[in-house]
Amino acid sequence: MARSDELQDALVIPVPEDPGLILDSCRRLLGPNLYGVGPGAVGDCLVNSQEPADVVALWRGNLAPILDALGLAGAKVQTRPFDGGASLFVPAPIDQLFTTAYAIEAAWYFTATGLLGQAQKPFDDLATALRRVSALERQPRLVSLVAEAAKRGVDRLLDDDALTLGHGAGSETWATDRLPEAPDWARLHDIPLALVTGTNGKTTTTRLIAAMGAASGKVAGLSSTEFVKVGDEILDRGDYSGPAGARLLLRDKRLELGVLEVARGGILRRGLPVSRARVAVVTNVAADHLGQYGINTVPDLAQVKLSVRRAVVPGGQLVLNADAPVLVAAADLTDARPIWFSLDASTPQIVRARAQGVPCGWLEDGRVVLSDGAGATSLVAVGDVPLTLGGAARYNIENALAAALAARGLGLPDDAIRSVLRNFRSDPVDNPGRANEFSVNGARVFVDFAHNPHSIAAVTSALAALPARRRFALISHAGDRSDADIRALTQGLFALKPDTVVVAEITAYLRGRQTGEIPALIRQASRECGLPDDHILSATSPLDGAKQIVERLEPGDLALLLVHDERAAIFEMLGSRISS
Known part of the structure; x- marks a missing residue:
C-alpha cells in the first residue's frame, strides 16, 4: 500500500499545453458531492477551439477502454456541460480515487493529442502504468471497514493518510497503514x-x-x-x-x-x-x-x-x-x-x-x-x-x-x-466580524466582514434603517475581484447613504493588482454614486482608515467598517475608545 505522497507522484501524463484545449482541474471527491452520494474523481475541461460537446464526447469515448482496463467498466460516468467546457465525473471505490483521477487525465491526453494531431504514447503502455497505480492504491481493509460502518449506520471521515469511524465522543482514528482487523463497533457511533x-x-x-x-x-x-x-x-x-x-x-x-x-x-x-x-x-x-x-x-x-x-x-x-x-x-x-x-x-x-x-x-x-x-x-x-x-x-x-x-x-x-x-449578541465574543457594535464618542460603530454584493447590501440596508446624524463608511477590497465586481460591491455600500467614505488599501490582498488600483476603482464608483471628491478619503490600511473615521465621530453619528484585514487591531483600537 502506497502513501498519498507516493500516489500523487506515481504517474506523469504529458497532457498537451494548448490554449484551446485545457484540462483545467482533475481532483478526487472523498464524500457526497455535486454528482452523487458516493466518492469519485472529476475533471474540468475548457474548450474554445472546438465544439465543446464534440470534445467531451470524444473524451468520454477515450475514457471507456481505460476504465475497462482497470476493471471499472461499470462506473456510471456523468458529464456536466457549462459555457466553454464541461466536467466529467467517474464514481470510484474509496481506494481507487487517485487511479480514477489519473484515468480521467489519461483519457484527456488521448483526446487532446488526437485533436491536435500530436504523437501519442501506446495505449497499452499507459494502461499498464495505470494498473500499477491501481495496485499501489488498493486497500481492501479500508474498503471493508467503510462498508461495514455504512451497514451499521456509522459515518467515516477520510483523508489521505487516516480513517475515522464515528464522530467526536463516538469516534476512533487510525492511520490507513495500521487499520484494525475488527474495531470495537460497540464504542463507535455518530453524534448529532x-x-x-x-x-x-x-x-x-x-x-x-x-x-x-x-x-x-x-x-x-x-x-x-x-x-x-x-x-x-x-x-x-x-x-x-x-x-x-x-x-x-x-x-x-x-x-x-x-x-x-x-x-x-x-x-x-x-x-x-x-x-x-x-x-x-x-x-x-x-x-x-x-x-x-x-x-x-x-x-x-x-x-x-x-x-x-x-x-x-x-x-x-x-x-x-x-x-x-x-x-x-x-x-x-x-x-x-x-x-x-x-x-x-x-x-x-x-x-x-x-x-x-x-x-x-x-x-x-x-x-x-x-x-x-x-x-x-x-x-x-x-x-x-x-x-x-x-x-x-x-x-x-x-x-x-x-x-x-x-x-x-x-x-x-x-x-x-x-x-x-x-x-447571543453581535459582538467580538459571540459573533466576531458580523455587525459587531461599539459605542465611540457617543456614536455607533459597526464592524462587519461582508465581502460580496449580497452580504454588503444586507448589512447596509439594516444599518440604513437606524437613525444617525452623519454616516461614515470604511471600504476596501481584495484584488481577485473583477472591476465590475468591485464597482458592484461599492454601489452596495451606498444603501447606507454615507456622508463620508474612507477607501483603504489592503497590501496583503493585492492578488496580482498594482498598489492603488483597487482604491482608484472604489473612488470612481463612489463618485458615480454621487459622493463629492472631498468626502472620499484615502487610507494606507484598514486600521488607518478606521482611525480616521473614529477621529471624526461625534455623538449621534454612525459608522460601518467593512474589514477584511487587521480586524484584531481594529477591535483593540475601538475597545480602547468605548464610550462610558
Whole structure:
C-alpha cells in the first residue's frame, strides 16, 4: 500500500499545453458531492477551439477502454456541460480515487493529442502504468471497514493518510497503514451533526446552532471560516470551512454535538467531509466566486450548495430558505424534501408545509414562529433577539429561523433555542466580524466582514434603517475581484447613504493588482454614486482608515467598517475608545 505522497507522484501524463484545449482541474471527491452520494474523481475541461460537446464526447469515448482496463467498466460516468467546457465525473471505490483521477487525465491526453494531431504514447503502455497505480492504491481493509460502518449506520471521515469511524465522543482514528482487523463497533457511533452552507449567513447560523447545543448541556463544537472550537476551547484559527476543519473537529473525543460550516470550494474540491448528518442548512444563494470548476451561474451554485442534502440521514432534515427564489427553483429540480423558513407566513412553501403537516418556520407579527407539523410555537419576539437590531437586520431573522429549525432537528429543546436567541449578541465574543457594535464618542460603530454584493447590501440596508446624524463608511477590497465586481460591491455600500467614505488599501490582498488600483476603482464608483471628491478619503490600511473615521465621530453619528484585514487591531483600537 502506497502513501498519498507516493500516489500523487506515481504517474506523469504529458497532457498537451494548448490554449484551446485545457484540462483545467482533475481532483478526487472523498464524500457526497455535486454528482452523487458516493466518492469519485472529476475533471474540468475548457474548450474554445472546438465544439465543446464534440470534445467531451470524444473524451468520454477515450475514457471507456481505460476504465475497462482497470476493471471499472461499470462506473456510471456523468458529464456536466457549462459555457466553454464541461466536467466529467467517474464514481470510484474509496481506494481507487487517485487511479480514477489519473484515468480521467489519461483519457484527456488521448483526446487532446488526437485533436491536435500530436504523437501519442501506446495505449497499452499507459494502461499498464495505470494498473500499477491501481495496485499501489488498493486497500481492501479500508474498503471493508467503510462498508461495514455504512451497514451499521456509522459515518467515516477520510483523508489521505487516516480513517475515522464515528464522530467526536463516538469516534476512533487510525492511520490507513495500521487499520484494525475488527474495531470495537460497540464504542463507535455518530453524534448529532449539522451541516451549514450558503452564500451568506452560514457562519452566524453555525455559531447559533453550536451555542444552542451548549445551552442544552452538550459539549458542542463547530468548524468555520474563523476557527475550530470545542466547548470553550479554540483548537485552531483560520479558514476551516473545508474538510480539514471537519476532521479536526470530529476527531475530538470530547465532542457531543457538532456543526460544520461547509463552503462551496470544499464541496467542489473534495466533496462533503461526512456522509451522515442529521441536519443540513442552506441559508441562501447569491452570486459569489463564480467561474471556478465550471460553476458559472447562480443556479449552478445553488446545485453545489444543495449537495449537502446527500449527507442527510433518513429521517433527517434539510432546512432551506423559501425567500431565496434561486434556491426554491433548484430544490424543485432535486429529490429534496425541505423544511422551509421564510420572513412571510404567506410564502407558498410555508402555506403548503402547514397544510401538509410538514415542519417549517416563519416570521409573524414580529415573532419567530416554528411548526413541528402538528402545532405552531411562537418562540420569541424579534425585538428580544439582539442579532436583529430590533428587526432592522432581517438577514439575521433568517439566520435565527434557520438555526432554530436546525436545532430542533438535532433534538434540542425550545428552552435552549429561545435562550440563545435572546442572549447571543453581535459582538467580538459571540459573533466576531458580523455587525459587531461599539459605542465611540457617543456614536455607533459597526464592524462587519461582508465581502460580496449580497452580504454588503444586507448589512447596509439594516444599518440604513437606524437613525444617525452623519454616516461614515470604511471600504476596501481584495484584488481577485473583477472591476465590475468591485464597482458592484461599492454601489452596495451606498444603501447606507454615507456622508463620508474612507477607501483603504489592503497590501496583503493585492492578488496580482498594482498598489492603488483597487482604491482608484472604489473612488470612481463612489463618485458615480454621487459622493463629492472631498468626502472620499484615502487610507494606507484598514486600521488607518478606521482611525480616521473614529477621529471624526461625534455623538449621534454612525459608522460601518467593512474589514477584511487587521480586524484584531481594529477591535483593540475601538475597545480602547468605548464610550462610558
